[in-house]
Amino acid sequence: MxxxxxxxxxxxxxxxxxxxxxxxxxxxxxxxxxFDRAASFRPTLICKKGNENIAIEIRNDPVFxxxxxxxVKDCLAERRPVKVYLAMPSILGEEEIALTHSFMSKAxxxxxxxxLVHEKEVIEYIKSVKCNxxxxxxxxxxxSRGKDKILPIISRFNKGxxxxxxxxxxxxxxxxxxxxxxxxxxxRKVVPRIKEVTDMNFETKINLLSASDWHGKxxxxxxxxxxxxxxxxxxxxxxxxxxPRDKVLSKKLEQQLIERMLMGTRLSNDLLVxxxx
Amino acid sequence: MKSxxxxxxxxxxxxxxxxxxxxxxxxEELDTLLNSIKKxxxxxxxxxxxxxxxxxxxxxxxxxxxxxxxxxxLDKIPVIIEPKPSRLENILRMFNIxxxxxxxxxxxxxxxxxxxxxxLEKEGKPDSIKDLAAVTGVSETTVKxxxxxxxxxxxxxxxxxxxxxxxxxxQKFSEDFFLEMMKAVKVIExxxxxxxxxTSKTKIMDSFKDKYEKGTITNIVKFRNVSKIARSENAGVxxxxxxxxxxxxxxxxxxxxxxxYQDSVAKxxxxxxxxxxxxxxxxxxxxxxxxxxxxxxxxxLKKMKNIIETLLE
Numbered sequence: 001m002x003x004x005x006x007x008x009x010x011x012x013x014x015x016x017x018x019x020x021x022x023x024x025x026x027x028x029x030x031x032x033x034x035f036d037r038a039a040s041f042r043p044t045l046i047c048k049k050g051n052e053n054i055a056i057e058i059r060n061d062p063v064f065x066x067x068x069x070x071x072v073k074d075c076l077a078e079r080r081p082v083k084v085y086l087a088m089p090s091i092l093g094e095e096e097i098a099l100t101h102s103f104m105s106k107a108x109x110x111x112x113x114x115x116l117v118h119e120k121e122v123i124e125y126i127k128s129v130k131c132n133x134x135x136x137x138x139x140x141x142x143x144s145r146g147k148d149k150i151l152p153i154i155s156r157f158n159k160g161x162x163x164x165x166x167x168x169x170x171x172x173x174x175x176x177x178x179x180x181x182x183x184x185x186x187x188r189k190v191v192p193r194i195k196e197v198t199d200m201n202f203e204t205k206i207n208l209l210s211a212s213d214w215h216g217k218x219x220x221x222x223x224x225x226x227x228x229x230x231x232x233x234x235x236x237x238x239x240x241x242x243x244p245r246d247k248v249l250s251k252k253l254e255q256q257l258i259e260r261m262l263m264g265t266r267l268s269n270d271l272l273v274x275x276x277x
Numbered sequence: 278m279k280s281x282x283x284x285x286x287x288x289x290x291x292x293x294x295x296x297x298x299x300x301x302x303x304x305e306e307l308d309t310l311l312n313s314i315k316k317x318x319x320x321x322x323x324x325x326x327x328x329x330x331x332x333x334x335x336x337x338x339x340x341x342x343x344x345x346x347x348x349x350x351l352d353k354i355p356v357i358i359e360p361k362p363s364r365l366e367n368i369l370r371m372f373n374i375x376x377x378x379x380x381x382x383x384x385x386x387x388x389x390x391x392x393x394x395x396x397l398e399k400e401g402k403p404d405s406i407k408d409l410a411a412v413t414g415v416s417e418t419t420v421k422x423x424x425x426x427x428x429x430x431x432x433x434x435x436x437x438x439x440x441x442x443x444x445x446x447x448q449k450f451s452e453d454f455f456l457e458m459m460k461a462v463k464v465i466e467x468x469x470x471x472x473x474x475x476t477s478k479t480k481i482m483d484s485f486k487d488k489y490e491k492g493t494i495t496n497i498v499k500f501r502n503v504s505k506i507a508r509s510e511n512a513g514v515x516x517x518x519x520x521x522x523x524x525x526x527x528x529x530x531x532x533x534x535x536x537x538y539q540d541s542v543a544k545x546x547x548x549x550x551x552x553x554x555x556x557x558x559x560x561x562x563x564x565x566x567x568x569x570x571x572x573x574x575x576x577x578l579k580k581m582k583n584i585i586e587t588l589l590e
Contacts, residue, residue: 004292004293004344004347005344005347005348007302007304007442009442032347032348034350039350040315040349040350041348041349041350042347042348042349042350059304060304061304063304063308065308065311065312066308066312066315067308067311067312067315067348067349070315
C-alpha cells in the first residue's frame with residue numbers, strides 16, 4: 001500500500017477504511033487512481049465489488065473544495081455507477097470535528113456520504129447515493145403545478161430509496177389518471193358515468209382517456225398514442241423491487257429504476273398539466 | 278555541458294525526490310493550487326531528471342504541482358528534463374531552487390542542512406556554517422538558526438512537526454517561539470547556572486511553553502526580558518535578587534515575564550539607559566560653540582537646567 005499524495009498523518013484513516021472494505025468483501029482497492037480514464041479527479045481510494053463502486057476522498061477537515069465539487073458534478077453528469085464519500089478524522093487534536101450546515105447541505109445535496117474515522121472505528125455519518133441513481137435538475141422538466149407532488153418523490157429517490165420512490169411515483173401516476181378520468185366523466189367529456197369510471201382498472205382508464213369513440217359514441221380523446229403506450233409500459237414499474245445478486249442483473253435493475261423514475265416524473269407532470277387545463 | 282530538454286509527459290512516470298526537505302504540504306495551500314490548476318492548468322514546467330535504470334523521472338522542482346496533476350488525473354504535464362545530478366548536487370540544487378522562494382519551513386531546512394553537512398564531511402569538503410551557507414545559498418544566519426533549532430529536545434521537535442502541518446494562521450508554536458525561548462534558557466544557563474542545577478533546562482522550557490499556551494506569556498519577544506533578568510549584574514542588580522525572581526517565573530504558572538521584569542531589573546535598566554543618555558548629551562553639549570547657540574536652544578537648556586536643579590535639591 002503506497003500513498004503518493006495523501007498526507008502521512010491521514011494514512012491510519014485510509015488503512016482503517018481499507019480494512020473495513022476488505023472485510024465487506026471488496027477485493028479490488030485502488031489507491032489514488034482514477035475511476036476511469038476520463039475522470040477529472042483521483043480520489044484517495046476506490047473500492048470495488050461486483051456492481052458496487054465506492055470512491056473515498058480522505059482529508060483532514062470537513063471542506064467541500066471546488067475541485068472535489070467538480071468531480072462530484074462530473075460523476076453525476078456522466079452517471080458513473082459510484083458512491084462518493086468524504087472521509088475525515090472524527091477528532092482533530094483534542095476537539096471533535098465540527099460539520100458545518102453548509103457542508104452538510106452540500107453533502108446531502110450531491111448525495112456525497114461522509115465517513116468519520118477515529119482510530120479503527122469508521123462511522124458512516126452520512127450515507128452516499130450512487131451517482132447514476134440520482135436525478136438532477138436538468139434531467140426532467142417539472143411545471144409549477146408538479147413541484148409539490150413530484151419533487152418530494154425525486155428527493156426520496158435521490159436519498160437512496162429508489163424502490164419507495166418508484167412506488168410513490170407509480171401511485172401518483174395512477175391517482176392522476178384516476179382523477180383525470182373522473183373529472184372528464186363529470187364534465188361529460190367521456191361517455192362512461194362516474195360510477196363506471198370508479199370501477200375501471202388502471203389500464204381501462206388509460207384506454208378510456210385515449211379513445212375518441214367509446215362503444216360507438218363519440219367522446220374527447222385526452223391522450224395521444226405515444227402517451228398511451230408510455231402509460232401502459234409504465235404500469236409495471238412498481239414491480240421493480242427484487243434484489244439481484246448478479247452484477248449484470250444489478251446493473252440492469254439500476255438502469256430500469258432510473259429510467260422508470262424519469263418516465264414517472266415526465267408522465268405525472270404531463271398528467272398534472274392535463275388535469276388543470 | 279549536459280543539455281536540458283522541454284517535454285510533456287504523464288505525471289505517472291514521475292516520482293518524488295527523496296531529498297526534498299519540505300516535509301509538510303498544508304491542505305489549504307494544496308486546495309488553492311488544485312483549484313488554480315483545474316482552472317488554468319500548469320503554466321510553469323516542472324523540473325525533473327531521468328532515472329534510466331528505473332525508467333522513471335525524479336522530481337527536482339514542482340512536487341506540489343505534480344501532486345495536483347495526479348489528483349486531477351491530468352494526461353500530460355510540461356516538464357524540463359535535466360541531467361541526473363549526484364546525491365550532493367541533488368540536495369544542493371533543491372536548496373538553490375527552493376531557497377529563492379522561501380517556501381521551506383526552517384525545521385525542514387534544518388534537517389536537510391544536517392544531511393548536506395554529513396555529505397560534505399564524507400567527501401572531505403569544508404562544512405562550517407559559512408561553507409554550508411555558500412553551497413546551499415541559504416544565509417549564514419538561517420544556517421545558524423536551523424542548527425540551533427535541531428538542539429531542541431525531541432518532544433519539542435515532534436511538537437513543531439505537528440504544528441507545521443497546520444495552516445500558518447492556526448499555528449500556536451512557531452520555530453521563532455522555540456528559538457526565542459531557547460535563547461532565554463541559554464542565557465539563564467550562562468548567567469544563573471544555579472537555576473539549571475536545581476531545575477533542568479527541559480523543565481524551564483516546559484514551564485515557558487505552558488505559559489505561552491495559556492496566554493501568560495503573550496508574545497515571544499518577551500523572552501528577551503527573561504535574558505535581561507538573567508543578566509541582571511550587567512545593569513548593576515546583584516544576581517541574588519534576580520535568581521529568586523527567575524525561580525518564581527519558572528514555578529508560578531501565573532507569574533508573567535512583565536511582572537518578573539518589573540520586580541527585578543526594570544528600574545536598573547531604565548536608570549542605565551538614562552545614564553547613557555545623560556553622558557551622551559553632556560559630551561555633545563561640551564563640544565558646542567557658545568556663540569552659535571540660538572535663543573530657542575538657550576531656552577531649552579534653561580528649562581533643562583531648572584529640572585536638574587529641582588532634582589538635585
